[in-house]
Amino acid sequence: xxxxxxxxxxxxxxxxxxxxxxxxxxxxxxxxxxxxxxxxxxxxxxxxxxxxxxxxxxxxxxxxxxxxxxxxxxxxxxxxxxxxxxxxxxxxxxxxxxxxxxxxxxxxxxxxxxxxxxxxxxxxxxxxxxxxxxxxxxxxxxxxxxxxxxxxxxxxxxxxxxxxxxxxxxxxxxxxxxxxxxxxxxxxxxxxxxxxxxxxxxxxxxxxxxxxxxxxxxxxxxxxxxxxxxxxxxxxxxxxxxxxxxxxxxxxxxxxxxxxxxxxxxxxxxxxxxxxxxxxxxxxxxxxxxxxxxxxxxxx
Amino acid sequence: xxxxxxxxxxxxxxxxxxxxxxxxxxxxxxxxxxxxxxxxxxxxxxxxxxxxxxxxxxxxxxxxxxxxxxxxxxxxxxxxxxxxxxxxxxxxxxxxxxxxxxxxxxxxxxxxxxxxxxxxxxxxxxxxxxxxxxxxxxxxxxxxxxxxxxxxxxxxxxxxxxxxxxxxxxxxxxxxxxxxxxxxxxxxxxxxxxxxxxxxxxxxxxxxxxxxxxxxxxxxxxxxxxxxxxxxxxxxxxxxxxxxxxxxxxxxxxxxxxxxxxxxxxxxxxxxxxxxxxxxxxxxxxxxxxxxxxxxxxxxxxxxxxxx
Numbered sequence: 001x002x003x004x005x006x007x008x009x010x011x012x013x014x015x016x017x018x019x020x021x022x023x024x025x026x027x028x029x030x031x032x033x034x035x036x037x038x039x040x041x042x043x044x045x046x047x048x049x050x051x052x053x054x055x056x057x058x059x060x061x062x063x064x065x066x067x068x069x070x071x072x073x074x075x076x077x078x079x080x081x082x083x084x085x086x087x088x089x090x091x092x093x094x095x096x097x098x099x100x101x102x103x104x105x106x107x108x109x110x111x112x113x114x115x116x117x118x119x120x121x122x123x124x125x126x127x128x129x130x131x132x133x134x135x136x137x138x139x140x141x142x143x144x145x146x147x148x149x150x151x152x153x154x155x156x157x158x159x160x161x162x163x164x165x166x167x168x169x170x171x172x173x174x175x176x177x178x179x180x181x182x183x184x185x186x187x188x189x190x191x192x193x194x195x196x197x198x199x200x201x202x203x204x205x206x207x208x209x210x211x212x213x214x215x216x217x218x219x220x221x222x223x224x225x226x227x228x229x230x231x232x233x234x235x236x237x238x239x240x241x242x243x244x245x246x247x248x249x250x251x252x253x254x255x256x257x258x259x260x261x262x263x264x265x266x267x268x269x270x271x272x273x274x275x276x277x278x279x280x281x282x283x284x285x286x287x288x289x290x291x292x293x294x295x296x297x298x299x300x
Numbered sequence: 301x302x303x304x305x306x307x308x309x310x311x312x313x314x315x316x317x318x319x320x321x322x323x324x325x326x327x328x329x330x331x332x333x334x335x336x337x338x339x340x341x342x343x344x345x346x347x348x349x350x351x352x353x354x355x356x357x358x359x360x361x362x363x364x365x366x367x368x369x370x371x372x373x374x375x376x377x378x379x380x381x382x383x384x385x386x387x388x389x390x391x392x393x394x395x396x397x398x399x400x401x402x403x404x405x406x407x408x409x410x411x412x413x414x415x416x417x418x419x420x421x422x423x424x425x426x427x428x429x430x431x432x433x434x435x436x437x438x439x440x441x442x443x444x445x446x447x448x449x450x451x452x453x454x455x456x457x458x459x460x461x462x463x464x465x466x467x468x469x470x471x472x473x474x475x476x477x478x479x480x481x482x483x484x485x486x487x488x489x490x491x492x493x494x495x496x497x498x499x500x501x502x503x504x505x506x507x508x509x510x511x512x513x514x515x516x517x518x519x520x521x522x523x524x525x526x527x528x529x530x531x532x533x534x535x536x537x538x539x540x541x542x543x544x545x546x547x548x549x550x551x552x553x554x555x556x557x558x559x560x561x562x563x564x565x566x567x568x569x570x571x572x573x574x575x576x577x578x579x580x581x582x583x584x585x586x587x588x589x590x591x592x593x594x595x596x597x598x599x600x601x602x603x604x605x606x607x608x
Contacts (some may be wrong), residue, residue, distance in 0.1 A: 031403065031412055033526040035421045038482065042424065044447060045436050061447025062439070111330035117325035125333065132340050133418040134590055136539050136562065142569050143343035143350065171332060197324030197520045226429035229541050235568060244431040251435055268439070271432040278427040283420065290490060294516035
């Protein structure tokens with residue numbers, strides 16, 4: 001593959017060309033073919049969610065089945081087990097939304113302070129936070145579960161939200177971002193005007209930091225939305241499940257057979273629905289998160 | 301501190317200002333530090349504490365020194381999982397990051413039609429929950445009804461069993477690659493965009509090919525971003541949980557309950573109810589990750605030093 005790349009790129013540059021005609025067809029085709037790899041599984045998911053259970057296993061995966069059952073599947077997703085799917089969706093929105101708002105607020109405040117103030121202990125604290133990025137999830141999830149269990153917090157919404165508030169990488173990103181995008185002269189000017197430090201943060205800092213905040217918000221949102229491990233160990237009543245745990249349990253119930261056999265197409269349609277909101281969020285907010293990531297990765 | 305050279309009244313004003321700023325800084329950092337300590341430091345310390353004990357039917361909890369750690373070093377389940385993850389690290393991570401780098405460089409070269417759309421299409425899998433991705437690929441791999449098997453059979457060949465114990469590791473690598481190529485690509489692409497154009501425009505005028513420019517100007521310029529993706533990938537690999545846990549349900553004969561160290565620690569803790577041993581496993585896993593990340597980083601720094 002690199003072989004073709006070098007050849008086409010050399011060819012493209014060997015002839016001096018104007019900027020607008022520098023596009024390489026071969027490379028474009030190669031990349032669009034690669035894009036199929038990323039998109040086809042999702043296309044399969046979309047098509048599969050229009051099939052009923054028998055079509056799902058008997059017709060070609062990348063084309064529609066004999067019947068079009070998207071509507072029936074949707075109805076089934078939202079009515080099976082007294083409409084628990086909607087409950088799971090709502091839980092996911094609450095967990096991800098509250099955690100992401102909290103995590104980005106905490107990370108923004110801390111990152112801004114690390115970037116804009118020199119205070120005793122700052123370096124030590126920041127290195128501990130950086131080191132924490134490497135701590136594996138299991139090392140934490142298990143003792144967190146035991147601690148929460150002893151204070152009767154397991155099987156509550158807090159068990160998911162509170163641990164998700166910590167985003168060491170968010171602090172790191174916001175520190176880099178604040179160092180770049182909040183000029184010290186502006187802070188000095190605000191101080192001259194007699195503004196208090198915290199007021200400067202709320203009124204000047206936050207506004208300049210917004211692309212970085214959106215980045216941290218989105219990535220915490222995804223992390224909590226997609227989290228499976230933490231809710232799996234913390235929750236045992238299905239009313240509190242997020243979509244990930246709910247779907248996984250529905251799937252294993254279907255695989256185990258029993259009376260729940262008709263659930264395969266329901267699980268697939270439910271999976272498809274659970275993907276849509278995040279994809280939309282990333283599409284609409286791409287300008288923010290891309291510029292936010294840019295700063296973080298350059299200075300890394 | 302710098303104000304101390306000034307006249308006396310200004311000095312005290314400077315000192316109050318510094319104190320006021322310190323207070324503001326602590327007020328801003330404190331909320332994060334509290335949650336950080338409660339959700340990271342305390343559980344970590346508790347986990348370490350637990351790992352030094354042993355629960356016995358007779359006598360209850362007893363201090364066991366390093367017994368749990370010694371047990372882990374001879375536990376074929378733990379070592380097997382670590383070995384699988386080492387294979388994963390050596391094969392999957394270079395493929396994933398190589399692809400990500402290739403895509404990032406290609407999109408950055410400005411030679412691609414529809415590069416904006418491509419960037420998003422590559423990235424979309426990141427927004428798909430790991431659970432859904434694994435579930436979906438589990439169906440796609442299906443030896444009887446999966447579309448891959450259908451296509452292969454339509455060509456008149458025998459359909460491969462992608463969920464068999466021989467191919468499951470490769471199948472899992474594919475799922476992880478699918479999920480994270482776009483994420484890593486975006487990090488590298490963002491860093492590439494930040495390189496000032498003058499740095500390579502001169503080389504372009506001198507007739508250097510794109511491959512040459514990428515190799516000797518662009519890649520060195522984004523080394524820190526690449527390093528970031530390497531470290532994240534090492535951490536991610538050793539923490540694999542969603543994929544083995546869901547494939548365990550789909551193909552229990554191929555994916556055992558000790559397939560990855562993380563999945564094994566979970567099963568030790570919640571199925572076998574042995575929290576002490578699980579604590580030791582989790583702690584060891586953290587040490588393994590830290591050591592590998594450290595070596596990769598120092599090796600990289602040394603190479604950078606030699607080049608200068």
